[in-house]
Amino acid sequence: MNRVSKFILIVAGFALAGVALAGIVVFLSCAKKEATHKETLVARVKDRTISVNEFIRRAEYTIRPAYCRGDNYIHRKIVLNSLIAEKLMALEAGENNELTNNHEFQQYLLGRKEQAMRQWLFYEVGIRPVKLDTAEIRRLYSVAGRVYRVSFLNCPDHETAHDIYRKLTVGKISFEQMARELSAKKNVPQKEIKFDAPEPDVVHQALYEPSIKKGQLIGPLEVAPDSYVILRVDGWRSYPALTDQQQADRLKQVKDKLTERQAIARYEKFIGQLMGDKKLQFNPEIFKRLVNILGPEYFKTEKEKKEMFNKKFWNKDNEMMVRKNGLEQLGEMAGQTFFTIDGQAWTVERFMDHLQRHPLVFRRKKFPQNQFARHFRQAVADMIRDYYLTRVAYERGYDKIPEVQRYEQMWKDNLLALYHKKQYLDRHDIKGKKGMAIIKEVLDPYVAQLRQKYQDQIEINTDAFEKIKLTRIDMFAIQPNQAFPVVVPSFPQLTTHNMLDYGRKMDYPESGKDL
The missing domain is CATH 3.10.50.40 (Chitinase A; domain 3)
Known part of the structure; x- marks a missing residue:
């Protein structure tokens, strides 16, 4: 299985039929290996760390710029320097600023963490217990070609x-x-x-x-x-699979398919047991009013969505960012009950606040406007299902899993770095300069200053770095049917520096704990 399929198991749609099946995505890369060993770090920047796995994901699961898109040693050094620069800018942004104090931003990061916790739950409940049958493997292998x-x-x-x-x-x-x-x-x-x-x-x-x-x-x-x-x-x-390598690859494909199948079946059974005695009841009047307010938001044009996304750069996953007049209407009904479940009443205010940490996921992406109410009802039900799965994940302590914490920190540092980058560029005259010129003439010198400032707090695991191999394939990995489908943040275009001429060699190249 390649790196992407190790990282995400997808049950995708029947493409030409124009539909999509609800998918379950695995949070981990090489999950079984990571669940029993410590992660190897490639760099440490003060209290921030970059693991080898994070390095590979950030380089391969999104589009790298042309100046570091290759698989050669020079480009790999630029990738590492860029990720370190992101951590440096996050440190400069600090923990107390306009962005970190923003409630919606806090909810977004919480949602990212909780999605990772649910994906860890899927691994523990669905994948880990799988035992494959040899006869079933042989049967499927015989027709897999x-x-x-x-x-x-x-x-x-x-x-x-x-x-x-x-x-x-x-x-x-x-x-x-x-x-x-x-x-x-x-x-x-x-x-x-x-x-x-x-x-x-x-x-x-x-x-x-x-x-x-x-x-x-x-x-x-x-x-x-x-x-x-x-x-x-x-x-x-x-x-037919003729060579030893072809036979090994096909056998792995078969085992992965059977594992995925069993894992999803186990997880669906677990969800059924968890949700079986819970009844979701909507307030008909409030449901209708929300459909009238939120429906038009789902059917916004791509231009309208882009304009709204540009105002909130940290949450481009959310299809439903409500206009000002819609927010005013929602404010008027904030205290009214939208639905009840398991003896709890969810007000409109609570529902809308929860959407900031779990955007609605529609099982079908395209449907007529007159069907919005039905699909909205399903999306809310799926959100509530995830709410209870998240509670189980908290009860099991998955918020303390080092990989989960690192995943949340990765997104936080990326967004803090973007925030600080914008602030820095706003203070400089970049009129008439384009992307590459801005990096070389403005950002490269600034990042060099930061490397000097944090010189004694930067460590690099050169042994691990030398062993990393990257592909040259452009790729943008997504997790279908998840609240936050984008797998990793965009590549940090902050520096073109191609030397590891700073910091010191890392003394402790492992992080986390045995799980």
Whole structure:
């Protein structure tokens, strides 16, 4: 499994069907290894640290600028210097400023931490207990080399899907005729499906069976709430794993798929037990008013969203940043009950405050405006589910996990550095200067001053650094269907310095505790 798939297990949508299945994302990279060993640090800046894993994620899970995009030694030194510069600017920003005192900012960081705690919970509840069956591994391995050609029909609801499937199976209508009736394009939608393609697991389970035959109808399969697909297997090509490396890679793919499948099933059972006796009841009048206020916010144009995001740079994950007039209406109903659950009443004020630490996640990203109420109800229910999962995570002490704390600190330092960078640039004349000129002429000299200022408090683990390898592939990693989908902060474009000519060699290159 590559670094991204180690870091995130995704149950993605049936791409051409235009839907998305709720995904569960694993917080850890090489989770099992990190859960039993201490993390290796590559740098320490006063009381801040940068682990090897963080270095790799910050370099590979977002787009690096051209001046350090390569995998050579010079570029790796620029990456490290940039991450250290970010810590230095965060230190200069301090712990008591306009940003750190902002309640919404505090809630955002808390939300980031709590999401990491839930992902750790998923590992402990779902992944750690998995025991794979050898016979099941062999069965799946035998068909994992297939690339299927399928035709498919998208169906809007359960009743329609089953009615279509019945007509197809009894021969009342051909697959082609039904496709023409359902699609304005009047053709049969088709696609290829590989074993490692990000399709819903229900599709994988149905297709990757030794008993599958050419021409077979499969379905209806529910690939998202109220979204079904019927497949027809048009054929397949088989690609045997010939070399030792190909066989090892395929075996790992199979084990990862079976692990993911079992882990999600275990976690869903855990959630069912946790939420089984809890009843969510909405206040109909307040629910309707919130739909009327928040609905238009979800359907803002991309230009409107960008304008609002630019005003709150730390929370670009949030699809629903409310306009001033909407906030005024929400303020008028702040004390009224929005819903009750488990004997607790949630007021509108409490709900809106909680949204700052857990933005709503809609199971489907695109839907008509007249369906907003239904999808809003589901998103609120999912938010409440995560609220109770977070409580379990706190009870288990996952907020004290070093990796969770480091994850929160990474985001905090990134945003503090951006805040300080803006303040610094606002005090300097950069009119007419563009990105690279600003870095070289303004930021490089300033970061050099900071390196000198903190010279005695910077340590670098050169032994660990020398062993790090980076890819040259541009990548932007996201976690679908999470409150905060962006995996790591944007790369800190603060310096082009390409030498490790400061600080001292690290004496204690490990951090955290054995878990």
